[in-house]
Amino acid sequence: MSPRKRASPSAEPLVPPERRASVRAGLLAWYDQQKRDLPWRRTRDPYAIWLSEVMLQQTQVATVIPYWERFLQRFPTVEALADAPLADVLAGWRGLGYYSRARNLHRAAQEIVTRFGGRLPPTAAELLTLPGFGRYTAGAVASIAFGEDAPLVDGNVARVLSRLFEVEGVPGDRVREARLWALATELVPGERPGDFNQALMEHGATVCRPDNPLCLLCPVREACLAFRHGRVGELPPAKVRAAPKQMTLAVAVWAHEGRLLLARRADKGLFGGLWELPAAEVDADPPESECAARLSQALGTPVRVGAALGVVRRQLTHRTLTLRLLRVTGATRPTQAPAFQDTRWCTPEEAAALGMSTAMHKALQAALDAGALVLPPSSVD
Structure with a gap:
């Protein structure tokens, strides 16, 4: 008889439980006190939240706000967006750039109407089946609009996690990206996953900035390995951009x-x-x-x-x-x-x-x- 295989031990977590709890509590408490008053944070409408996440890709918050408000007035529901001619949707998008976002938004709205009865599906796995939904957008909408423990990593989150956990590698490196997503996946479960994801993004945008980070105002400074080792200015290294x-x-x-x-x-x-x-x-x-x-x-x-x-x-x-x-x-x-x-x-x-x-x-x-x-x-x- 062949020997019985032993069950493999479960993998050790990347973040020890006490450190994980400290990071989550610190960021959520800070977010409750310091978050910016943005219009999409005043709604529970998954469609409006989805729209904000798409517009915020590659575009600054101050630019997005008036576009988001005008777009919702013109296309107030998923059904209204799905029924509109693409030319009207693109006209409403003019000035935001990256027009593939608007085309995918329109196509996804049509699929949401035909496949899901006009309601955004509540899980990241289902959202990923729609046009224009990558891992980040699916995680953002699922966690913020529906409370799913879905992770997300954007540029701001990547910077925060790189410094907190001293993650090496240049932006775009596959090993680095996999580690960042693994860290985000471990951190998100628990109380208020949508708010926690927003806290990560908000922290990266306003405190843990690319240049001149405000470490003295950081609520999780004591847990930050880059701060402890004097490497905040090194992590993450700048991405080398090709000439236009x-x-x-x-x-x-x-x-x-x-x-x-x-x-x-x-x-x-x-x-x-x-x-x-x-x-x-x-x-x-x-x-x-x-x-x-x-x-x-x-x-x-x-x-x-x-x-x-x-x-x-x-x-x-x-x-x-x-x-x-x-x-x-x-x-x-x-x-x-x-x-x-x-x-x-x-x-x-x-x-x-x-x-x-x-x-x-x-x-x-x-x-x-x-x-x-x-x-x-x-x-x-």
Whole structure:
């Protein structure tokens, strides 16, 4: 007979029980006294909480507040968001950037209506099956809106945990990320998991800051290994960021009878699903012939490039964007275009109501200011 296998002993916790209790109690007591009065903290509506978490990704709190309030007025329920045309949703998102968040929000709302009767599912596991829900968003909504012991790790939480537990490694390192999630998973169970997760995030945003952390005000300073060992300034190490990509677009400003040609991009890629003055990527300092060829290909009809109407530059997170505004004419006005989902001739007022990126909205305004609707006598469209 083969010997019976012994049951493997349970793994030792990463955080001893007494230290865990001290960290949780200290952060919750601090949060109750010091938390910022943010509008999404005054509601128990899971939809409103979900919306705030999506908007807060890559965007500062002060920027998000007015957008969150306006978006909820325009789309007050999951059903209202699901029923709205995507173009309206993108229009409501204009200025927040990272438009894939809005597209995923819309798709998830539609699935919540069809699969869950219009109610967000209450567990992180179910939320993870919806578009746009990664591990962080699922943990945030499940814990804050539904009280599930679901962990989360964002940039603020990663910094707090890295210092508290002296976690080595650069941001993005797989071993480091796994350890941070394991620590968050051990810490969250217990009283008020949603508030505890918010306390971690709030602490990272206001006290345990990347630069000039306020260690003397820290409620868990005595439990912080980085503070004890004089390493607060070292942890976590700064992430090395790639230089932004230089990108130049030739932008077609095609006027006809008081209207401009607008086109809607494919759903994926830069400014996906948004309306724009039709644009095509070109070299940094393109000759007129290159601009004409690229725009003709994108629009599916030969175009002539006339006067330059100006240049708009925008700094995006990963790109330095240059928009070259070019007056364009052609013998055949396009009604469909190979590079775009849709085309439309719009007055300036109609164009302003479309879902359009901030960069392209500025390009439109610059074109109008340059006299885009005032055609030269020799132009033929």
